[in-house]
Every structure is written in structure tokens, then in C-alpha cells.
Amino acid sequence: MTARDMVQTLLAGRSGAPARDHAEATAPANIALVKYWGKRDAELNLPVTDSLSVALTPLGTQTRLAPRRGGDEVTLNGAAVPPDDPFAVRLARFLDLFRPAPDVGFAVATVNTVPTAAGVASSASGFAALTRALDALFDWRLPPAALSALARLGSGSACRSLWDGFVEWRAGERADGRDSHGVPLSETWPGLCVGLRIVDAGPKSAPSRAAMNDTTASSPLYAAWPDTVRRDLAAARAAIARRDFAALGATAEGNALAMHATALAARPAVCYWQPETLRTLRRVWALRAAGTPVYATLDAGPNVKLLFEAPARSAVRVAFPDLQVIGPFDRAP
Numbered sequence: 475m476t477a478r479d480m481v482q483t484l485l486a487g488r489s490g491a492p493a494r495d496h497a498e499a500t501a502p503a504n505i506a507l508v509k510y511w512g513k514r515d516a517e518l519n520l521p522v523t524d525s526l527s528v529a530l531t532p533l534g535t536q537t538r539l540a541p542r543r544g545g546d547e548v549t550l551n552g553a554a555v556p557p558d559d560p561f562a563v564r565l566a567r568f569l570d571l572f573r574p575a576p577d578v579g580f581a582v583a584t585v586n587t588v589p590t591a592a593g594v595a596s597s598a599s600g601f602a603a604l605t606r607a608l609d610a611l612f613d614w615r616l617p618p619a620a621l622s623a624l625a626r627l628g629s630g631s632a633c634r635s636l637w638d639g640f641v642e643w644r645a646g647e648r649a650d651g652r653d654s655h656g657v658p659l660s661e662t663w664p665g666l667c668v669g670l671r672i673v674d675a676g677p678k679s680a681p682s683r684a685a686m687n688d689t690t691a692s693s694p695l696y697a698a699w700p701d702t703v704r705r706d707l708a709a710a711r712a713a714i715a716r717r718d719f720a721a722l723g724a725t726a727e728g729n730a731l732a733m734h735a736t737a738l739a740a741r742p743a744v745c746y747w748q749p750e751t752l753r754t755l756r757r758v759w760a761l762r763a764a765g766t767p768v769y770a771t772l773d774a775g776p777n778v779k780l781l782f783e784a785p786a787r788s789a790v791r792v793a794f795p796d797l798q799v800i801g802p803f804d805r806a807p
């Protein structure tokens with residue numbers, strides 16, 4: 475099945491013509507506590523395993539979408555993006571799946587509140603917001619699980635960015651991918667904090683798609699990954715259910731390091747770390763050894779996300795004065 479076939483099946487009976495002149499939507503970024511790493515179907519972005527994330531609300535993406543004659547017109551944080559830029563090419567490929575006719579273009583204005591392509595999941599919030607904007611523009615009124623499956627076609631992790639809080643991406647079993655989408659968990663965790671340590675806000679060294687494919691194809695450690703995820707998911711779910719922070723932190727950190735280990739063992743090696751990445755990790759381990767419950771996770775990039783609870787906030791801030799701290803379950807006053 476192709477991505478186009480999947481979209482047509484999901485949108486069967488729904489309008490192919492825009493219902494309004496523009497639409498706007500937002501979506502939160504997310505950070506995986508148990509990672510998605512490896513695809514069983516590259517075109518449909520179907521994963522080998524389930525994964526689990528927490529949304530980084532209020533950080534994410536705001537998107538304004540309008541149909542236009544001629545080609546697409548893309549802006550990112552207010553600046554025009556040339557059509558041959560990889561960001562615009564990726565958007566155009568995704569929008570191709572939804573054009574009512576090949577000559578229908580879109581004006582897409584994207585504002586990211588997380589650094590683009592820095593391994594802080596801006597593609598996840600970006601494709602989730604764009605999918606919501608398409609739904610509003612065409613007035614499809616699709617249920618969230620269907621929007622999640624569509625967002626997945628842009629970027630796998632985007633399927634978890636349709637909800638706030640904890641979200642599991644169920645890998646699913648169907649070849650057409652309709653059962654591969656996010657499912658929100660009902661548990662909340664007031665006081666849970668995620669600290670972003672931006673080591674490098676520039677583009678990452680290897681896009682996650684290529685890195686994932688190289689790792690699954692050549693890393694001798696990849697064979698151990700699916701079982702690692704199964705165990706870590708069970709541990710993370712249990713930790714969330716009983717609000718056991720040490721168990722959740724240790725599971726998330728171990729899972730992230732295992733993911734990076736599979737990548738490092740790929741031939742040739744995929745290494746996202748920079749010297750400052752390792753310095754940050756060592757500082758986290760030293761803080762923990764000295765009694766502050768803080769753990770670390772990293773996606774496909776050099777930046778480190780710290781996990782801690784509100785009582786540890788001041789100690790973590792002293793060690794990392796430049797940290798951007800998010801409370802995923804804090805309510806706006």
C-alpha cells in the first residue's frame with residue numbers, strides 16, 4: 475500500500491475541496507520516554523515497536539494554511555523558505571498526498587517555538603499542526619486517531635503530537651497502517667519537569683530517517699532493540715501508574731542510551747553526540763550521585779532533555795543555569 479492509497483482510504487467520502495480560505499492549528503512538541511527507532515514500512519512510517527512520549531506543551535508549532543494558485547509558498551518563523559530547501563521539499567511531499575489537483579498549491583506559515591531540526595521534535599509538532607490545519611481547511615472533521623495516522627506519514631513521531639500529556643504510539647499490525655497511531659494515557663503528573671539543554675540549535679548531522687534505516691540495516695545491536703523496548707514500555711507504564719519518578723527516569727535514560735548505542739554500532743557509525751552532550755550527561759550523573767533525582771534523555775540530535783520533579787528544580791537550575799524548563803502538566807494560571 476502506498477501513502478497516497480492510505481490517505482484516500484482514510485478520506486473516503488470526505489471533501490477534496492477547501493471549505494474556507496485559510497485555517498490555523500497548533501500542536502505540542504513531544505519527547506519520547508521510550509523511543510521509536512526503526513521502521514517496518516518506510517513509506518508508511520510504520521514502526522517496529524510501540525513508543526511512549528510526553529508532550530512539551532506549551533512548546534510546539536503554530537501553522538497557518540491557505541490554498542493558492544501556483545506552487546507552494548512556505549515560511550518558517552516569518553522567513554521565506556526556498557522551494558528547494560529540504561524543509562520545503564519535505565512539506566511539499568506531504569502536501570502532495572492531499573492536493574485536490576496537482577496544480578493546487580498551499581501557503582504554509584509555520585512558527586516553531588522549539589529550535590527547528592535540533593532533535594527537539596519540531597518535525598513532530600510541525601506535521602501534527604499541519605495535519606490539523608488540513609482537517610480544518612477541508613472540514614474533514616476526522617477523529618484524532620485518524621489525524622494521528624495521517625500526521626505519521628509526515629514524521630513518525632508526529633502521530634504522538636495530537637495530544638497533550640503522555641501518549642503511546644501503538645505500532646499496530648495492519649499492513650495499511652490504520653491501526654498505527656497515538657493513544658493518549660489518562661494519567662497526569664503535576665510537578666513533572668522537562669529541561670531542555672540546547673547544546674547546538676543548528677541542523678542535526680544525520681536526519682532521523684536515514685539514521686534509523688542505517689541502524690536497522692547494519693547495527694549488530696539492533697536485534698536487541700525490540701525486546702529492550704518491550705521491557706522499558708512495561709516499566710514506564712508501571713512507573714507512570716504509581717508515580718514512581720526514579721523508575722520512570724531510570725527507564726527513560728536507559729532507553730535513550732540504548733537507542734544511541736544501536737546507532738553508534740551502525741556501520742558506518744551514526745553519532746549524534748557532541749562533547750557538550752557528554753559533559754551534560756556526566757553532570758546529570760554527578761548531580762544524581764549527590765542526591766538530586768534527575769535523569770536525561772536524547773533524541774536524534776546532540777541536545778539533552780533533563781527529567782526531574784518540581785522539588786529538584788532549584789538544584790537542577792544551579793547546575794544548568796541556561797536550562798529551559800517546561801511543566802507538561804502545569805495548567806496556565
Ligand code: PMV
Nearest residue numbers: 506509510630631682773774
Ligand atoms: O519522527 P522521526 O522520523 O523524526 O523520528 C523520531 C525518532 C526519535 O526522536 C529519535 C525517537 C522518538 O520516538 O521520537
